[in-house]
Amino acid sequence: MATRDPEAKRQQLLDAALTEFAAHGISGARMDQVAKRAGCSAGLAYTYFKGKDELFDAVFEQIVRTIVSTVPIDADDLPGYAARLYDSHQANPEVARLVTWYRLERGEAALATPLAVKSTDAKVDAVRAAQAAGTVSDRFTAEELVALIQHIAALPSGDRTRDTVAAAVRRLVEP
Incomplete structure (x- = not known):
């Protein structure tokens, strides 16, 4: 039986969103494509993030944190x-x-x-x-x-x- 790891799934969504947003921007990105890249349903993606804008903001904040630390x-x-x-x-x-x-x-x-x-x-x-x-x-x-x-x-x-x-x-x- 697989165990659930909400933080790992959230990170998969952020990683997938970085790829999707980098390729298509905010307007062109699609939540269903982000979910597909992350290996989950669009519904699950919306469980973690209210929509594209919130997901984009989370990706941007992660980038800032990473650059500041590295x-x-x-x-x-x-x-x-x-x-x-x-x-x-x-x-x-x-x-x-x-x-x-x-x-x-x-x-x-x-x-x-x-x-x-x-x-x-x-x-x-x-x-x-x-x-x-x-x-x-x-x-x-x-x-x-x-x-x-x-x-x-x-x-x-x-x-x-x-x-x-x-x-x-x-x-x-x-x-």
């Missing part, structure tokens, strides 16, 4: 941080596609979920402290530097892109 900011080595963030983007291209869909369908301001705001605030505070210590340039505000680093780290892959990302951020932040 690629923590290091204000003493922002070029290295940018290179690791670039590596994360390259290893998980579906995440970049999902974030792009989020921006297209919900707008840039919608990315400001409570967890995303908290994460960004922590990064800004770390950069601001490094600026105050004189180890990071203050040519740009801490908020601008964090945004610039994140955007540079999202460059598409190429022969020397990782090195270019690190070099660009090094030049950007050097005092």
Whole structure:
């Protein structure tokens, strides 16, 4: 007799939803396809999530948590941080596609979920402290530097892109 594992099923739904949303966006994704990918019925999917929007939000929050835990900011080595963030983007291209869909369908301001705001605030505070210590340039505000680093780290892959990302951020932040 099989035992039920609600958390495992919820995670299967989140994993399936990441694939579905990355491919089709919020509008184009279908809950029945998410359920099929997760190996369950659409009814069971609705037991866990009220609908596509709630499921999409849960996937986005999971992405933020994963990136924060696997690629923590290091204000003493922002070029290295940018290179690791670039590596994360390259290893998980579906995440970049999902974030792009989020921006297209919900707008840039919608990315400001409570967890995303908290994460960004922590990064800004770390950069601001490094600026105050004189180890990071203050040519740009801490908020601008964090945004610039994140955007540079999202460059598409190429022969020397990782090195270019690190070099660009090094030049950007050097005092």
